[in-house]
Amino acid sequence: MFHDITVSDLLSKKDKEPHTIIDVRSPKEFKEATIPGSINIPVFNDEERVEVGTIYKQVGKEAAMERGLELFSKRLPKFIGEFKKIETPMTVFCWRGGMRSKTAATVLDLMGIRSNRLSGGIRSYRRWIVDYLETKEFxxxxxxxxxxxxxxxxxxxxxxxxxxxxxxxxxxxxxxxxxxxxxxxxxxxxxxxxxxxxxxxxxxxxxxxxxxxxxxxxxxxxxxxxxxxxxxxxxxxxxxxxxxxxxxxxxxxxxxxxxxxxxxxxxxxxxxxxxxxxxxxxxxxxxxxxxxxxxxxxxxxxxxxxxxxxxxxxxxxxxxxxxxxxxxxxxxxxxxxxxxxxxxxxx
Missing domain, CATH: 3.40.50 (Rossmann fold)
Known part of the structure; x- marks a missing residue:
């Protein structure tokens, strides 16, 4: 089973050994901002993310999850294949540690690929960055x-x-x-x-x-x-x-x-x-x-x-x-x- 880790845990892992951080958000989200050094293996492409988000707002969470699963299942072999190329320990994250990173980590676990999930997603990382700049002495x-x-x-x-x-x-x-x-x-x-x-x-x-x-x-x-x-x-x-x-x-x-x-x-x-x-x-x-x-x-x-x-x-x-x-x-x-x-x- 995958483990949830904090931002501090993640940065500590990076310092101690080779570690791959995977952003499973859409390419557009990845381009706008990510954790430095991350690679992008998205659960949804940009258009699919918009579609699932629209269904969530207009119909509801269950319908959005069903459509998301349908879309994700089509690219599952390629998705798993990208992770199999990674030879280091890894951590996945999405926007706020929600369904996308949980889905990715769960599927990887079923395929025997061990991973961590960043608790709170990139939002927690952003809060950590802001706190560091406001409170730490350089x-x-x-x-x-x-x-x-x-x-x-x-x-x-x-x-x-x-x-x-x-x-x-x-x-x-x-x-x-x-x-x-x-x-x-x-x-x-x-x-x-x-x-x-x-x-x-x-x-x-x-x-x-x-x-x-x-x-x-x-x-x-x-x-x-x-x-x-x-x-x-x-x-x-x-x-x-x-x-x-x-x-x-x-x-x-x-x-x-x-x-x-x-x-x-x-x-x-x-x-x-x-x-x-x-x-x-x-x-x-x-x-x-x-x-x-x-x-x-x-x-x-x-x-x-x-x-x-x-x-x-x-x-x-x-x-x-x-x-x-x-x-x-x-x-x-x-x-x-x-x-x-x-x-x-x-x-």
Missing amino acids: RPKFFVLNGYTGTGKTYILQKLKEKGFPVIDLEQMAGHRGSIFGQIGLTPSNQKKFDSALVTEMLEYESEPFVFIEGESKRIGRVYLPDVIYDKKEKGLQIFIDLPLEERVKNIIEEYEPWNHPERFQEAFRYIKKKIHTPVAKQIEGHLGEREFTQAVQLLLEYYYDPRYEYSASHYPESQKIMIQAESVDEAFNKVLEGIPQSKMGA
């Missing part, structure tokens, strides 16, 4: 990468991670680069997905002496930083990177590839057009229309992003800052490593 010190737009902060974070340093990439989790153009070419996360990914990283690094992050505002695209991260970021060691303007323009062009989404860049610019001196705004709009992206980016930096950055950076005391000047992102990366005293790294 102990590592923060080394915060700051700099004018285009200084390659994300690239430096990636290089640091490749070198084995603890890194929390907030923009990657948010699916957004943090600027008015930051969502172009990316798939933005919702708050549930962002929080889950963030807590997964926090659990991984909770025993580290320090973590590198990027200096973000409270909001990144569609998501908001929890206070436990934002407040700690504000108190962290602020590393300010300064690169030549032409180098920053080049970095932005290479990262954003605006020629792939020219209309979206024009559309995004309209949101900030009124905040830029009218003659300059017209120049930028003209350059975007003619796909002269280098000229447009340079003007955006000079007349919009740089002044905003200078204002936001001014409130940190000098004792909390490390200033780095470089000619390229790679030079900046090397200076980041050189510029942080080993004692601050906990060495």
